[in-house]
Structures are given as C-alpha cells and as structure tokens.
Amino acid sequence: MKAFSFLLLPFALSLLACGSPAPRPLAGAAVRVEASPNFDARRPNLVVLHHTSNSNLDKALATLTDPGRKVSAHYLVGRDGQIVRLVDEKERAWHAGASWWGGNTDINSASIGIELDNDGFEPFADAQIDALLGLLADVLQRYDIPGANVVGHADVAPGRKTDPSDRFPWRRLAGHGFGLWCDEPLPPAPEGFDLTLALAALGYSPAAPEASRQAFLRHYAGGREYLSEEQEKALAHCLFNRKVTESR
Ligand SMILES: [Zn+2]
Structure with a gap:
C-alpha cells in the first residue's frame, strides 16, 4: 500500500499544480545554496473589502466554499456581526482576480480579503461594521499594515468590479484609522496638478x-x-x- 501511495505521489502533485500554476524553477542554472537563518514568513500588506451580492450568509458561504466557483476570501462578515474564517491568513485566498494596486498585479498574494454579506443595494448593518472594525484592528496590528492600505475591490479592479457598494461607510472606517478620507472644504490643488x-x-x-x-x-x-x-x-x-x- 505504501509503495502504491508512493507511485501515486507524482500524479497527486501534478493535480495540485493544476489549481495554481507553480513558479518555474531556474532552468538548468547551477544555484549555490547557503541557507541563512534570517527570515520569517511573508506577510500581507493590504486589505481588500468586498460585498457578497447575496441576500444571506448561507448563500454566500455556499458560493465561497464551492470548489467549482473558485472564489473565496479569508473572512466573511455577516449582517449580525458573525465573523467566519474561510481561508487561513497564511494562504492565498481567491478574492481579487485580475487587479492592480500601486503596480502590484498579484493582489491575492499581497492581501487579506474580507467579504461583507450585503446584496449591494442595502445599507451595511451597524453590527456588521462594528465587527469589521474589530477585525481590521486585529489584522492591521498583527501584520503592521498601514491604515491607508485598506481599499475596496472596486479600487483594485476598476471597470470590472464595483464592490463594496457606494453605501459602504468609508468615512466611518477612516475615523478609526482604516483607509483614507478628506472632508470638505478642501484647499485647491496646486497649478498643473495632474x-x-x-x-x-x-x-x-x-x-x-x-x-x-x-x-x-x-x-x-x-x-x-x-x-x-x-x-x-x-x-x-x-x-x-x-x-x-x-x-x-
Ligand atoms: Zn469583490
């Protein structure tokens, strides 16, 4: 049985590789290895917020855990403030898709993705935003993520995504140090500002x-x-x- 499993291992590994293309090894290059003890795990440096477009948490959960849909997030926050973890923070959740932020095109690798259960038209529930504020405080503190690096899916995928909707309380979040905000009156931009x-x-x-x-x-x-x-x-x-x- 052991030998059988061993024989199947390369096949299993090739199946795993189908889900996410593995980086190519250095083709034919002789690489000298000198292991340094000076490292730790790579860390996310961005948080991307979404709305689910669903009417309830169970529907959102069904989508986000369906292997056929190939979408996920690290967290899903319900209207009642319930927080569900779907993907370990160390792993790369599939929430951003084709995206760009500050020149980075692999936002899934760089970020923590948080889905808010919301149909895209309704206001965001107070209990849900309260829970989100607590989650953001915890995540940003643990990874030392700048407050300005809390953005929406629509920001990293303009023209393709519009979530979270324009009912999302960005101003309230900024009051807690998450994301940027400027209130009027605003001083004029300098001459020639592009x-x-x-x-x-x-x-x-x-x-x-x-x-x-x-x-x-x-x-x-x-x-x-x-x-x-x-x-x-x-x-x-x-x-x-x-x-x-x-x-x-
Ligand atoms: Zn989204």
Missing part, C-alpha cells in the same frame, strides 16, 4: 484612467452628487497628502 498621476500615486491603475477615476469618485466622493474638475483635483490632492503624512 489627476491621473495623482490617482496612480494613490494606487489606482493608470492603464484605465477613466475607470480608475470612477472608482475614486465612488469611494472618496460618495454622497456628493457632482464634483467639478477642480473639486476632483482638490480631493485627490488632499488624499495624496494624507497618504504621504500617514505613511511617515
């Missing part, structure tokens, strides 16, 4: 400037009906300054 460059400096993809601008407005200007070009620049300028200040 909005696309500023959005890229915040983290948005410069490859899709209009979709990035829409995601930026949905996130940071929620509730404000219309912003002039000068107001958009003033908002981006303020957020950029805040990001620089908070990362010092």
Whole structure:
C-alpha cells in the first residue's frame, strides 16, 4: 500500500499544480545554496473589502466554499456581526482576480480579503461594521499594515468590479484609522496638478484612467452628487497628502 501511495505521489502533485500554476524553477542554472537563518514568513500588506451580492450568509458561504466557483476570501462578515474564517491568513485566498494596486498585479498574494454579506443595494448593518472594525484592528496590528492600505475591490479592479457598494461607510472606517478620507472644504490643488498621476500615486491603475477615476469618485466622493474638475483635483490632492503624512 505504501509503495502504491508512493507511485501515486507524482500524479497527486501534478493535480495540485493544476489549481495554481507553480513558479518555474531556474532552468538548468547551477544555484549555490547557503541557507541563512534570517527570515520569517511573508506577510500581507493590504486589505481588500468586498460585498457578497447575496441576500444571506448561507448563500454566500455556499458560493465561497464551492470548489467549482473558485472564489473565496479569508473572512466573511455577516449582517449580525458573525465573523467566519474561510481561508487561513497564511494562504492565498481567491478574492481579487485580475487587479492592480500601486503596480502590484498579484493582489491575492499581497492581501487579506474580507467579504461583507450585503446584496449591494442595502445599507451595511451597524453590527456588521462594528465587527469589521474589530477585525481590521486585529489584522492591521498583527501584520503592521498601514491604515491607508485598506481599499475596496472596486479600487483594485476598476471597470470590472464595483464592490463594496457606494453605501459602504468609508468615512466611518477612516475615523478609526482604516483607509483614507478628506472632508470638505478642501484647499485647491496646486497649478498643473495632474489627476491621473495623482490617482496612480494613490494606487489606482493608470492603464484605465477613466475607470480608475470612477472608482475614486465612488469611494472618496460618495454622497456628493457632482464634483467639478477642480473639486476632483482638490480631493485627490488632499488624499495624496494624507497618504504621504500617514505613511511617515
Ligand atoms: Zn469583490
């Protein structure tokens, strides 16, 4: 039986490799190995928030644990504040998909993904946001993640995703140090201020400037009906300054 299992091992390993392509080894290169004791585990440095688009926690759980759907997150937070862990934080949950943030294109490798059970139209329940605030405090403290690095799926996948919806209380989160926020009145941006460059400096993809601008407005200007070009620049300028200040 042991020999049989041994014979099956390469087959099992090749099956595992199908789920996620393994990095290629250094082809034919002679690599000298000198093991250093100076290392620890790689750590996430970003938190990406989502809404499930579901009407209840059980439906969301069914999707997020279905092998056929190939989607997951590290955590799912229910409307009642229940927190469900779906993927160990050390592992790479499949929540962001094709994405970009600050030049990083493998957001799943870099982040903790948190799904909030919400249908995308309803307000987010107070108990759910309270639970999220506690979870964020714990995760950011353990990995020393900057508060500015709490973003939405729509921010890292502009034009493709719109979650969490424009009902998400980003301003309330920022009041607790999670994510950036600027309230009006805002001082005007300096002469020659380039909005696309500023959005890229915040983290948005410069490859899709209009979709990035829409995601930026949905996130940071929620509730404000219309912003002039000068107001958009003033908002981006303020957020950029805040990001620089908070990362010092
Ligand atoms: Zn999402």
